[in-house]
Amino acid sequence: MYITCLLLAVLLGASSNSQAQLKRFSIGPYVEAGFPVGDLSDTHNTGIGAGLNADIKLIAGFGVTGSVGYMRFPGKKGVSISDGQGNTISTDYSALQAIPVRVGVKYKFPFPLLYVKVEGGVANRVGKDNNGAPVIFAPGIGIRFLGLDVEAKYEGWYKDGTAGFFGLKAGYNF
Structure with a gap:
């Protein structure tokens, strides 16, 4: 959490110096949807999230x-699983909630609008399922036009296996 505060303080501090230099810094809100794949799709439904993004x-x-x-994947109810002895039982999964903190590099192609980005970080889990913070790896591709930013990505959370999802992220940068 201290790293998050430090990152935001540095980014906000850079904002005051960069506004006079052809807007080299931008910050703004975003919303995203996460469509689980792999094992995560067996236990959780489509997730939604929101947050604050900054670019330099x-x-x-x-x-x-x-x-x-903040990202939340609702848990599935009544999922049939094997108990290991040939019996099938029904179980409910609780929601997966996390506060993802990401940093990365971005490359904007010479032709307008299109960029690629790779981010890493940690997904600080929230609630009773708080058993450590998975490491994040998230490559993506997007377009940015007049402050509107839309990105398609894959995001993997790695800790004792992978919780992965395809994401669609939309935001506005000031």
Whole structure:
């Protein structure tokens, strides 16, 4: 959590210096939907999230990015599983909730609008299912037009296996 506060303080501090330099810094809210794949799709439904994203433009199309948000995947009810002795039982899964903190690099192609991005970080779990923070790896591709930012990505949370999802993220950067 201290890292998150430090990251936001640095980004906000850079904002005041960068506004006079052709808007090299931007910050804004986002919403996202996560469509589970693999084992996560067996136990959880489509997730939704929201948060705050920041970008700092560097040179030659490169930049750094960071975000902090909240993501929730509702648990499935009445899922049939084997008890290991040939019997089938029904179980309910609780919601998977996390505060993902991501930082990464971004490359904007010379032709307008299109970029690729790779982020990493941690997904700080929330609630009674708080058994540690999985590591995040999230490559994506997106378009940005007049502050509107839309990205398609795959995000994997790695800890004792993988909880992965395809995501669609939309935000506005000021």
